[in-house]
Amino acid sequence: xxxxxxxxxxxxxxxxxxxxxxxxxxxxxxxxxxxxxxxxxxxxxxxxxxxxxxxxxxxxxxxxxxxxxxxxxxxxxxxxxxxxxxxxxxxxxxxxxxxxxxxxxxxxxxxxxxxxxxxxxxxxxxxxxxxxxxxxxxxxxxxxxxxxxxxxxxxxxxxxxxxxxxxxxxxxxxxxxxxxxxxxxxxxxxxxxxxxxxxxxxxxxxxxxxxxxxxxxxxxxxxxxxxxxxxxxxxxxxxxxxxxxxxxxxxxxxxxxxxxxxxxxxxxxxxxxxxxxxxxxxxxxxxxxxxxxxxxxxxxxxxxxxxxxxx
Ligand code: C2E
Ligand code: CA
Ligand code: CA
Numbered sequence: 001x002x003x004x005x006x007x008x009x010x011x012x013x014x015x016x017x018x019x020x021x022x023x024x025x026x027x028x029x030x031x032x033x034x035x036x037x038x039x040x041x042x043x044x045x046x047x048x049x050x051x052x053x054x055x056x057x058x059x060x061x062x063x064x065x066x067x068x069x070x071x072x073x074x075x076x077x078x079x080x081x082x083x084x085x086x087x088x089x090x091x092x093x094x095x096x097x098x099x100x101x102x103x104x105x106x107x108x109x110x111x112x113x114x115x116x117x118x119x120x121x122x123x124x125x126x127x128x129x130x131x132x133x134x135x136x137x138x139x140x141x142x143x144x145x146x147x148x149x150x151x152x153x154x155x156x157x158x159x160x161x162x163x164x165x166x167x168x169x170x171x172x173x174x175x176x177x178x179x180x181x182x183x184x185x186x187x188x189x190x191x192x193x194x195x196x197x198x199x200x201x202x203x204x205x206x207x208x209x210x211x212x213x214x215x216x217x218x219x220x221x222x223x224x225x226x227x228x229x230x231x232x233x234x235x236x237x238x239x240x241x242x243x244x245x246x247x248x249x250x251x252x253x254x255x256x257x258x259x260x261x262x263x264x265x266x267x268x269x270x271x272x273x274x275x276x277x278x279x280x281x282x283x284x285x286x287x288x289x290x291x292x293x294x295x296x297x298x299x300x301x302x303x304x305x306x307x308x309x310x311x
Pocket of ligand 2: 084145207
């Protein structure tokens with residue numbers, strides 16, 4: 001709910017409604033079931049958001065998006081098994097912008113569709129370059145974040161096929177990270193797309209698992225390959241007993257359903273040790289590497305290769 005305090009500054013009903021709207025969107029962006037009272041700072045923020053949205057529309061065409069790669073490793077020996085591609089925006093005026101600042105804006109419109117597909121294409125291209133440089137093995141996985149909005153597109157599978165054909169990427173190396181909310185949509189179209197992805201050999205991973213919805217029914221209805229345990233659980237692993245039990249239960253459930261588990265946001269050895277003890281299969285986090293530029297990723301892979309040869 002957005003609230004406006006009436007003052008003499010208002011002449012028109014439209015202005016009051018506009019500001020109430022701004023306050024309401026602010027409340028929404030802060031979470032569910034809350035209200036915000038409008039203030040001037042909110043209007044400035046809203047204007048900044050609007051200009052960002054306008055700029056973002058041009059960002060793809062103007063080649064302002066960039067990729068970062070963050071490794072995903074095997075828990076038992078830290079062996080590199082893949083990368084998650086994460087987007088950044090090099091804004092001509094504001095500099096490097098993190099996804100936290102623009103993905104939600106992009107998700108309010110179909111802009112996110114082009115961004116995600118740009119990431120898919122650019123990351124697949126990069127993988128092929130790394131293949132020719134012999135930096136990656138055929139089994140190395142590439143994770144791409146896919147907004148639930150993608151699934152509204154009737155021609156999504158065609159667009160993916162085009163990108164696969166253009167880049168020569170093997171779909172078996174690809175995994176799409178989607179959120180629980182995507183699979184709560186029981187429409188025929190979502191089901192067809194999911195089946196189409198699976199037919200191509202693309203894996204489905206549930207991102208931020210445990211933060212979304214309490215219904216687990218979708219795990220029964222869709223062919224999910226892996227659960228990514230949200231960072232907040234990993235963060236609390238050493239702080240409270242409940243988190244340990246929650247993570248233990250998620251891992252057990254995943255194993256019984258034949259799914260893999262990736263823990264996100266692993267920052268220290270103590271968390272690593274605990275996750276190993278809980279039999280978590282895969283890990284991702286600053287402990288191994290932050291999201292890296294293409295150049296740093298290459299150095300990382302060279303070191304991983306040397307380490308393998310040495311070991
Ligand atoms: P995510 O998919 O959950 O990605 C993981 C985020 O956690 C990344 O933030 C990563 O930098 C951060 N992270 C990884 N390890 C650690 C750690 O050990 N500690 C801490 N504190 N953070 C860690 P980033 O890159 O800022 O991305 C934020 C979110 O933006 C992503 O969360 C994802 O939801 C979204 N995003 C990023 N790229 C894309 C994209 O291409 N498409 C879509 N739809 N969303 C994207
Ligand atoms: Ca993700
Ligand atoms: Ca996540």
